[in-house]
Amino acid sequence: MMLLKEILSKYPQDPEYLIEILLDYQTSKKTHYISAEDVSRISQHLDIPESQICSVISFYTLLSMEPKGRYVVQICHDVPCFVNDAANIYEVLVELLGISEGETTPDNLFTLEITECLGCCNESPAMRVNNQVYTNLTPAKVEKIISDLRGEVK
Amino acid sequence: MIQEKIVSKRFGKVNPLSIDSYIKYDGYKGLEKAVSNHPTQVIDEIEKSRIRGRGGAGFPAHIKARALANASGPKFIVCNGDEGEPGNFKDRMLMENDPHAIVEGMVIMAYATGAKKGYVYIRGEYQNAIKIMKATIQAAEEKGFLGENILNKGFDFKLEVRSGAGSYVVGEEFSMIESIEGKPGRSRVKPPFPTDKGIHDRPTLINNVETFVNFPYIVLVGGEEFAKVGTASSTGTKLISLSGNVKNKGLYEVPFGTSIRDVIFQLGKGVRNNKPIKMVQLGGASGPIIPEYMLDMSIDFDRFENFDSKTGTGAIIVIDDRYDIFDVLLINMKFFVHQSCGKCAPCREGHIQIVNLLNKFKTHRATEKDLMSLENLAKVIQQTSLCGLGQTSMTSIISSLRYFRDDYFAKVRY
Numbered sequence A: 001m002m003l004l005k006e007i008l009s010k011y012p013q014d015p016e017y018l019i020e021i022l023l024d025y026q027t028s029k030k031t032h033y034i035s036a037e038d039v040s041r042i043s044q045h046l047d048i049p050e051s052q053i054c055s056v057i058s059f060y061t062l063l064s065m066e067p068k069g070r071y072v073v074q075i076c077h078d079v080p081c082f083v084n085d086a087a088n089i090y091e092v093l094v095e096l097l098g099i100s101e102g103e104t105t106p107d108n109l110f111t112l113e114i115t116e117c118l119g120c121c122n123e124s125p126a127m128r129v130n131n132q133v134y135t136n137l138t139p140a141k142v143e144k145i146i147s148d149l150r151g152e153v154k
Numbered sequence B: 001m002i003q004e005k006i007v008s009k010r011f012g013k014v015n016p017l018s019i020d021s022y023i024k025y026d027g028y029k030g031l032e033k034a035v036s037n038h039p040t041q042v043i044d045e046i047e048k049s050r051i052r053g054r055g056g057a058g059f060p061a062h063i064k065a066r067a068l069a070n071a072s073g074p075k076f077i078v079c080n081g082d083e084g085e086p087g088n089f090k091d092r093m094l095m096e097n098d099p100h101a102i103v104e105g106m107v108i109m110a111y112a113t114g115a116k117k118g119y120v121y122i123r124g125e126y127q128n129a130i131k132i133m134k135a136t137i138q139a140a141e142e143k144g145f146l147g148e149n150i151l152n153k154g155f156d157f158k159l160e161v162r163s164g165a166g167s168y169v170v171g172e173e174f175s176m177i178e179s180i181e182g183k184p185g186r187s188r189v190k191p192p193f194p195t196d197k198g199i200h201d202r203p204t205l206i207n208n209v210e211t212f213v214n215f216p217y218i219v220l221v222g223g224e225e226f227a228k229v230g231t232a233s234s235t236g237t238k239l240i241s242l243s244g245n246v247k248n249k250g251l252y253e254v255p256f257g258t259s260i261r262d263v264i265f266q267l268g269k270g271v272r273n274n275k276p277i278k279m280v281q282l283g284g285a286s287g288p289i290i291p292e293y294m295l296d297m298s299i300d301f302d303r304f305e306n307f308d309s310k311t312g313t314g315a316i317i318v319i320d321d322r323y324d325i326f327d328v329l330l331i332n333m334k335f336f337v338h339q340s341c342g343k344c345a346p347c348r349e350g351h352i353q354i355v356n357l358l359n360k361f362k363t364h365r366a367t368e369k370d371l372m373s374l375e376n377l378a379k380v381i382q383q384t385s386l387c388g389l390g391q392t393s394m395t396s397i398i399s400s401l402r403y404f405r406d407d408y409f410a411k412v413r414y
């Protein structure tokens, strides 16, 4: 819990910085989510109601109150990626990870999500793993990325 | 050459992380010139340039700037780097390749309007751009282009990066204002407009990233010179995000008036495997879908106005004949189901109904009555939604009903 304290101290004690704080804190957690306990501590610190924080978290798709895997894999499915084989890449991910959209692997390593355009349509298909974007995906490339991530943990 | 580079001229030439490299390339010259004149002269030049906003709607930039300049008391400037419209990547490329040009454009506007505080709002997915913009602001502060007593001219301007957290509607001005205040990004009823009541109810000017990058150049060469490029209604150049099934996907800059066909075939080198084009979507998910025979249309705000959409962002998505228009429409409409903020019923409920209807067409279960329902519902959503999301989301449906009617009839069960 030291961590939240550290992050709070980086920002002015002003509700304007709520989203920045939530994003920063969530990124720093292995489980990529804001717990009920986190909400109540942030609410005290910024002196705003917990309900306001919860409504912010539920509004923004990058924020979550549910724990996620260590690696959140988000594959883009908008039109420019769709016409560049994104649906097939999604199938490859389903196969590799053994889970489908919205699910987390039993070892809590991967969560698979579908995302909106990542602004990399010039190099589609594209996906994002935590804060890293991967582009010009092919089935072979995706296989390598996933096995490298698995290797990183060992 | 059909490309003409003004806003992307430094791409690949400057090191985005080096302010010295930017300065060497005429960097901050526009600002230096601006502060040697009276603030109103800056806005006069912008008026003469006749530049229109590059965020989609094409609103004349000088009108908003003058409104902010005329407002008294604390006021804000916001750079809209939310770029949530699928198919667009121009603003990301600007932030990643020439970030000081954005800062310079914003400082010029601060001088012209008297704003002392500004924000660069960047979508949360753009982590790299966020990092670069933060470093850029710091470097500009250290060199005296930002902060207090800028260039010893006695004016102050502070700039901060704000990160989005995954929401398309936050690209809309009032939603963005809410988000900057740390709240969910739900729009407000207009008027009052942001230049009257924006962040913390103070006057606020919001422009797109590409719009800001044009300002230093306009100040430097003068409004009249700027207006020599482009067309009567749309001056200057436009960044085009070209994607889909073209051979050379990428970012291009062309003068307004260039035809869509030339962008696709001369710059994009045509369709991969030389397949026929089935359709082209302009602007992004909220833009029209047009058939191949319309590609000679020129890139021009007046032409785009026929579509009531955000076509003006400059995205061109090329789709070859392997794809079914209903798949494309369904992706667009599911996007809006997901992105609706839920504040008003036509948008919140309407998009779900549209998806249901489209699914009927996709699976050959539609009747002629469904076709009428789709047409009527699309109009209702467009006309009764509170904010620009629902007012423009139907553009692809409405255009497809006009230009691809046979595709609908082919799926109707008699």
Ligand SMILES: Cc1cc2nc3c(=O)[nH]c(=O)nc-3n(C[C@H](O)[C@H](O)[C@H](O)COP(=O)(O)O)c2cc1C
Residues within 6 Å of the ligand: B052, B053, B054, B055, B056, B057, B058, B059, B061, B080, B081, B082, B083, B084, B085, B168, B169, B170, B171, B172, B173, B206, B207, B208, B209, B211, B212, B387, B388, B389
């Ligand atoms: C739903 C919605 C999303 C929008 N998204 C963006 C965006 O991502 N970037 C942008 O610059 N403008 C976006 N706009 C347009 C802005 O509301 C606004 O018109 C623009 O930022 C003004 O800048 P400009 O005058 O320089 O074009 C969006 C509008 C709507 C209705």
Ligand code: SF4
Residues within 6 Å of the ligand: B169, B186, B187, B339, B340, B341, B342, B343, B344, B345, B347, B348, B385, B386, B387, B388, B389, B390, B391
């Ligand atoms: S049109 Fe949609 S996004 Fe806009 S206010 Fe209404 S529900 Fe929200």
Ligand code: FES
Residues within 6 Å of the ligand: A076, A077, A078, A079, A080, A081, A082, A116, A117, A118, A119, A120, A121, A124, A125, A126, B086, B087, B088
């Ligand atoms: S559509 Fe996938 S990155 Fe833009």
